[in-house]
Amino acid sequence: xxxxxxxxxxxxxxxxxxxxxxxxxxxxxxxxxxxxxxxxxxxxxxxxxxxxxxxxxxxxxxxxxxxxxxx
Numbered sequence: 001x002x003x004x005x006x007x008x009x010x011x012x013x014x015x016x017x018x019x020x021x022x023x024x025x026x027x028x029x030x031x032x033x034x035x036x037x038x039x040x041x042x043x044x045x046x047x048x049x050x051x052x053x054x055x056x057x058x059x060x061x062x063x064x065x066x067x068x069x070x071x
Contacts, residue, residue, distance in 0.1 A: 023055020
């Protein structure tokens with residue numbers, strides 16, 4: 001998955017559905033988002049599941065979004 005980093009033109013809402021893994025979004029997903037160029041609508045939403053708590057996932061997502069220009 002991390003090798004497929006073609007440009008993605010977002011025509012609507014950008015929604016990432018990911019599990020909570022070790023109290024964060026999976027690193028492989030975070031790396032893929034960081035390497036992939038997203039154009040178009042930059043309003044990103046993250047839907048996460050968890051067994052108990054999302055831990056520090058919100059902190060990592062809040063750090064990632066400005067780097068990618070997501071709202």
